[in-house]
Amino acid sequence: MSTTRGVATAPGRGQPEVPKYVAPKCIDLPDRQWPSRTLERAPQWCSVDLRDGNQALPTPLNPEQKLELFHLLCEIGFKHIEVGFPSASEDDFSSVRRLVDENHIPDGVFIMSLVQCRSHLIERTLESLEGVKHGILHAYCATSDLHMRQVFNLDPKGTIEMVTAAIELIRDGTSAMPESDIRFEFSPEEFTDTDPAFALEVCEAAFETWGKATAEKPMILNLPATVERRPPNHYADLIEWFCRNFRERDKVTISLHSHNDQGMAVAATELALLAGADRVEGTLFGHGERTGNVDIVTLANNLRSRGIDTGLDFSDLPRIAETIERLTGMPIYYRQPYAGEFVFTAFSGSHQDAIRKGMHKLDEAPRKFGMGWKVPYLHVDPADLGRKFERLVRINSQSGKGGAAWVLEQDYGLEVPKPMHPELGHAVQRLADEVGREIQSAELYALFESEFLKPEGPYRLIGYWPRPDDADPTQIHGELKVVVDGVEKTVSADGNGPVSAFVHAMQQLDTPAFTIDDYHEQAVGKGADTKAMAYVPLKLDDGTVIFGVGEDTNIDQAAVRAIVAGLNRVRNAQKQ
Numbered sequence: 076m077s078t079t080r081g082v083a084t085a086p087g088r089g090q091p092e093v094p095k096y097v098a099p100k101c102i103d104l105p106d107r108q109w110p111s112r113t114l115e116r117a118p119q120w121c122s123v124d125l126r127d128g129n130q131a132l133p134t135p136l137n138p139e140q141k142l143e144l145f146h147l148l149c150e151i152g153f154k155h156i157e158v159g160f161p162s163a164s165e166d167d168f169s170s171v172r173r174l175v176d177e178n179h180i181p182d183g184v185f186i187m188s189l190v191q192c193r194s195h196l197i198e199r200t201l202e203s204l205e206g207v208k209h210g211i212l213h214a215y216c217a218t219s220d221l222h223m224r225q226v227f228n229l230d231p232k233g234t235i236e237m238v239t240a241a242i243e244l245i246r247d248g249t250s251a252m253p254e255s256d257i258r259f260e261f262s263p264e265e266f267t268d269t270d271p272a273f274a275l276e277v278c279e280a281a282f283e284t285w286g287k288a289t290a291e292k293p294m295i296l297n298l299p300a301t302v303e304r305r306p307p308n309h310y311a312d313l314i315e316w317f318c319r320n321f322r323e324r325d326k327v328t329i330s331l332h333s334h335n336d337q338g339m340a341v342a343a344t345e346l347a348l349l350a351g352a353d354r355v356e357g358t359l360f361g362h363g364e365r366t367g368n369v370d371i372v373t374l375a376n377n378l379r380s381r382g383i384d385t386g387l388d389f390s391d392l393p394r395i396a397e398t399i400e401r402l403t404g405m406p407i408y409y410r411q412p413y414a415g416e417f418v419f420t421a422f423s424g425s426h427q428d429a430i431r432k433g434m435h436k437l438d439e440a441p442r443k444f445g446m447g448w449k450v451p452y453l454h455v456d457p458a459d460l461g462r463k464f465e466r467l468v469r470i471n472s473q474s475g476k477g478g479a480a481w482v483l484e485q486d487y488g489l490e491v492p493k494p495m496h497p498e499l500g501h502a503v504q505r506l507a508d509e510v511g512r513e514i515q516s517a518e519l520y521a522l523f524e525s526e527f528l529k530p531e532g533p534y535r536l537i538g539y540w541p542r543p544d545d546a547d548p549t550q551i552h553g554e555l556k557v558v559v560d561g562v563e564k565t566v567s568a569d570g571n572g573p574v575s576a577f578v579h580a581m582q583q584l585d586t587p588a589f590t591i592d593d594y595h596e597q598a599v600g601k602g603a604d605t606k607a608m609a610y611v612p613l614k615l616d617d618g619t620v621i622f623g624v625g626e627d628t629n630i631d632q633a634a635v636r637a638i639v640a641g642l643n644r645v646r647n648a649q650k651q
Contacts, residue, residue: 099305102271102312109311109350117378117385119328119354120371121155122148125170126189128362130160132403140402141170142179147398148359149181152387155211157187157356161203162196171203180208185258187211192241201248210257211295212245214238218277219265231273235280242284259285260295262332267300267310274298275320288326296321297356299332300343302365307339311346318351330354333369335361340369345377359399360407360414373412380455389413392460419457422470422513424500426452427478470503470514479503479519486516489523492595492610495622502526527624532643533560534586539635541573555580557639573631577638587645589613594637596630611637613645621645 125144129136136144141158148156158174159167171188174180186207190200192214204210216238229237242261249257261281263274278296288294298317300310310333318329329352333340344355361370372392375385389395396407396414409416421427429451440449448456457463470478479499483489491499506522507514514522525531537556544550553576555566566583570576578591594611607630612620623641627633 099309102309102316104312104316107312107315107350109315109346112349114345114348114378114381114383117375117383118331118348118352119155120153120375120385120387121157121187121330121354121356122153122358122371123157123332123356123368124148124358124362126157126159126167127356127364127368128358128403131362131364131367132405134404135166136402138166138170138173142173143398144402145174145179147395149184151389151395154183155185155187155354157189157211157213159203160189162190162199168199168203175204175207183209185209185211187213187260189213189215192216192238194241194244197241197244197248201245201252204255204257205252207255207257210255211260212249212257213260213262213295213297214241214245215262215264215297216241216277217264217301218274219268220270221265221268231276235277238277239280239284242281246285246287256292258292258295259287260297260330261285262297262299264299265301266298267305267313268302271313271316275317278317279322282321282323282327288323290325293326293328295328295330295354297330297332297354298352299356300334300340301332303334303336303339303343305343306337307343307346310343311350314347314352315350328353330356331369332356334363335366335369338366340367341374341377344369344374359395360411362399362403362405370412372414376413376455376460379459390459390461393462413455413460419453419462421452421478424478427481431477431481470507470519482516482519483523487520488599489608490595490597494612494620495595495610498622499523499527523624527622527644528626528640530623530640530643530647532646534558534639534642534646536636536639537563539577539632541576541631544569551576553577553580557581557584559584574634574638577635581638581642586642587649588616589642589645591638594634596634599626607633609633609637611641613638613641615645621648 125141129141145156145158159171161168161171171186174186180186187210188200188203190196190212197214200212204212216234218234245259249259261278263269263277266274282288282294285294298314314329314331318324321327331344331347331352331354333344340361348355355369355371355374357369357371357374358367359372361367372389375387376389379385392414400406407414410418412418421430430453433450437450441447443449470482477496480491480496483491502522503514503519506518535558537558539553539555541551541553544552549571551570551573553568553570553573555577557564557566564584566580568576568579568583570579574591591611592614594609596607596609599606599608606626606628609625609630610622611625611634612622614620621641621644623637623639623644625633625636625640627636
């Protein structure tokens with residue numbers, strides 16, 4: 076067989092050329108209902124991290140790591156956990172037995188063992204579940220034409236016979252363990268590549284053979300997209316068609332198991348839930364064969380963002396992510412939804428400004444939008460996942476003035492006034508261009524300090540002593556000691572307030588002409604550690620405004636320090 080430009084040619088005379096790839100055929104379901112539905116409740120969740128996820132790791136988990144991961148999955152809230160393939164290896168068998176024998180399984184949690192439809196493997200799997208309080212025995216058989224022809228060399232009849240013979244053994248074996256509540260799950264592997272009518276026939280035969288299903292204890296029919304070859308809407312059509320046509324739908328749980336070969340496992344699973352499925356099998360962060368399984372972290376948090384109680388707790392997602400990275404040795408992509416380092420981060424200036432404004436107006440969201448969380452560019456509250464707000468906005472050459480102000484506010488409590496943002500933004504831009512990388516929070520504060528709070532220059536304040544007039548306390552007599560170009564000077568002046576008196580005193584020196592119309596002040600810190608910050612705009616004769624920032628335990632002293640800082644900045648600008 077040779078291929079050229081997407082066309083496969085078979086050797087031999089008379090063999091026609093065929094396309095290398097063809098589009099899968101749509102399902103004949105003209106009255107499909109799922110597109111107009113809205114999901115209102117969460118599915119039953121089943122983690123397959125310890126089986127499907129583990130078997131795909133370059134270095135599989137050791138027994139202690141498996142136990143740690145099992146406890147983490149229970150803590151998150153999973154009630155169905157596939158814990159291994161006990162007939163495949165002694166390691167998996169021992170891991171399942173350890174959970175049972177050492178009483179690691181919380182009440183209400185079903186552990187699940189996977190097995191192929193082969194008699195000798197079934198016996199070993201039953202043995203792994205002996206004494207379990209709640210268990211699921213999960214049998215599977217590939218039903219696609221591809222597998223039947225090229226792997227098993229079976230026809231449809233032979234495949235059904237193999238499945239029913241295996242289920243008879245499972246039924247009889249579980250009946251011999253009356254002290255255990257063992258449910259049964261059957262998967263027609265490669266369901267999405269199987270003729271729908273044949274998949275239904277196999278599952279009906281499996282259901283009849285099991286013979287124990289009730290509405291209270293349903294049989295699980297897991298209908299997997301083992302390899303993602305179809306678009307998500309096809310999966311939904313298949314699930315809706317199956318749910319309509321299965322004879323005793325109330326006695327089965329329809330389960331989904333999506334792989335991510337085309338990057339659409341989350342979408343396919345969401346649509347298939349709209350189509351009537353009840354349960355989802357997947358892994359944390361999508362670990363699994365090839366491109367992985369559906370990512371339950373993403374899927375569950377998507378549902379939560381729509382107001383659905385998922386029953387899973389991801390409120391400390393950074394810890395969960397760190398644990399999974401440590402156990403698996405597989406790093407989580409930095410743009411992985413919800414868990415990645417950058418997923419709630421804005422570098423763009425316009426995004427940063429919108430986030431900052433949205434956060435400051437969050438208390439208006441219930442009235443304006445009918446919901447408690449509505450912030451531009453943030454579809455969920457990062458705090459719900461244990462993410463810290465100071466990392467929402469990060470600074471590089473693409474960032475704007477609002478982003479720098481946000482970081483200073485979140486990390487250091489500094490309320491840089493809006494009129495000062497352009498000056499701050501220009502200073503940050505210069506630094507970003509100079510270093511050619513992201514600016515860290517500490518670097519940003521150091522820039523703020525050197526540029527606005529303590530700039531070098533010809534003026535250095537030694538002390539300022541304002542005193543109310545004895546006859547008119549509204550009048551202030553101010554005495555100032557300051558160093559100007561290395562020379563100490565003492566000046567006195569009066570004003571209608573401490574800042575006014577200071578300005579009049581400074582204007583007696585060789586300073587640029589300036590006025591102050593208004594300024595912004597704030598308290599930073601709490602209790603005895605509280606400091607006053609003053610952000611003072613100096614307006615020059617040509618209309619230019621340059622800000623200085625001052626810090627002190629006294630607000631008036633902070634303001635006069637800000638004036639000195641501003642004058643130093645004016646002189647520095649005049650030298651450039």
